[in-house]
Amino acid sequence: MRIIERTYPYIISIILGFIIYIFRLEINDIKNFKEILSAIVTFSAIIIAFLSTMVSIxxxxxxxxVxxxxxxxxxxxxxxSYIAETVIGGLFLVVFSIILFIFLDYKGNFSNLLVVIYISLFSFVIFSSYRILKISLKILTNVLNESSSDKTENKAVKPKINEAP
Known part of the structure; x- marks a missing residue:
């Protein structure tokens, strides 16, 4: 089970990249590609900031x-390593997005390869973000359960002192 957890962001990214390669999707085939690039840069920045905050937590x-x-x-x-993979993937995605801004009107031989790399990077960041978010929520749930059980234990342990009138 742990092997699936470790590898599924990579496997899904490779499969999606292969599908894009087979269908020969190119940059000029994607409508509003400039806006998509901008949105993905923003999304990646949010993910990186969230993960940085989560590390401090x-x-x-x-x-x-826990x-x-x-x-x-x-x-x-x-x-x-899960956090680092997601942050590094997000940084690569931002840098590659900036590079793709240069190739917005590109119609050459490598257009399909650029889209394959981009879709693979994006899907990796999505699935690795999902993985670390799922794990973080489990940790948070366990910490909150631990915290509430501590409060219950504290209430049960404290004896009441009866004072004489």
Missing amino acids: FISLTNSE MKNINEAGGNGLLT
């Missing part, structure tokens, strides 16, 4: 039981 949760369990199970390296 994870750092603040290092003393929680994070201790993740560390003991060796999941901290995996969690870090």
Whole structure:
């Protein structure tokens, strides 16, 4: 199961890129490509900022039981790599989008290859973002459950002191 979790963003990206390559989709075939490029740059920036914020939240949760369990199970390296892969993929997507602005009117031999790379990068960022978001939500849910169980335990442990009148 973990192998699927690790590889599905790559596999889906490669499959989508292959499909685009087979159908010979080129830059000039995509309507409003300039607006799409701008929107994807904005989307990537939002994802990168969100992940950066999430890292700071994870750092603040290092003393929680959930994070201790993740560390003991060796999941901290995996969690870090998932975040890094998504951020790096997002940065590559932004840079490649900027490069594609140069080729907006390009109709040469490499137009299909540029679209294949772009769709593959975009799908990778989407699916790796989904993966880390899903994991982050599980961690957050566990931390919140841990926090609410601590409050319940604290209420049950505190004895009431009866004072004599």
